[in-house]
Amino acid sequence: MTTLLLVIFAYLIGSFPTGVIIGKVFFNTDIRNHGSKNIGATNAERILGKKAGFAVSIIDILKVFLPVFIYRKLTNDMNTSALIGIAGLLGHCYPIYLKFKGGKGVSSFLGIVFGLNFYVGIITLATWKVLKHITNYVSVSSMISCFISSFIFLYLNGPSVVFFTLFIGSIFIVYLHRTNIKRLLNGTENRVKK
Template sequence: MLPEFSFAIILSYLIGSISTAIIVCKVLKLPDPRTQGSNNPGATNVLRIGGKKAAAITLIGDGLKGALPVLAATYAGFDLVDATWIALAAFLGHVYPIFFGFKGGKGVATFLGALFALGFLIGVSFALIWIFVAKVLKISSLSALIATLLSPVFFFFLTENLNATYIIILISLWIFYTHRSNIKRMLSGAEGSIKS
């Protein structure tokens, strides 16, 4: 299935490269998220510049970019390891979109969508951790990082597939890399909090 797998990887990357944030802001006549707020084309920045409705649409769109390729791969008969590689391709498309100069978002929502597609309980676990930490600590990026840090643990616990877990670890490390500026701000006490 090598030709089919190669095609699925490329298609997944291209789907991931569609920037929901930029499209939503253009349709709703909002400023380009790459030039406002944190300059990040993701749901959190869209929330800052366009409000909850625009952010919710962006979040759902970014999540679908991760979920749909994985669901299609599963339907086509790919195993869990192959489906996880396809999730990585969608994630990389979001972070390095070919349609937008390889400058994309940080990948959390796309990762979450892929996790839901890889296993519903896996996605629920990530989401619940994010929500709990966000409620307690009131910092969106920290909530995402803690949920990301724990994701390989509950992924392996729920799938018992070590090879697929290695790919989840790789994505998790990449998310920490995309959040390096957030981490610096947290360490200096300058990271913004979630507004009530």
């Protein structure tokens, strides 16, 4: 019962629509009406600027990181911590406050990884940055980085609940990027501006 309540709580926190709030409060702009119409950091950066995009990314990481990190520190239960993180990820992607229309979950996924293991989080973030520089595609670097992080946990802990949770989470991230994949195949995906 306690775990169920924690999962619900993590989902509700994860549902906090950071990009929409920052856009409306500070820029009088609803980013859902512009660009990719996504509420995440990438669209926020394109529409509102780099500082706003960075702020959205950090808050979207923190809103999932904190429940995972606090629970792990209190209980040392990595498996339940990962499940709590997935609840926060689902909250971001299907937020109850926005009629279940949310973001693509990359920052929130990173929040799970940082909450479980700070060093793996650093590696995942560094991998994302390197891949973004090499490919010039945020979507490609995001999808690959998520999978790499899950396999790092496989290396560290073996075929654990944490690995399978993050691996399934990575597949979910790919599913959410299905329109990006179509654009990549068509050669119309947005590249990173230099």
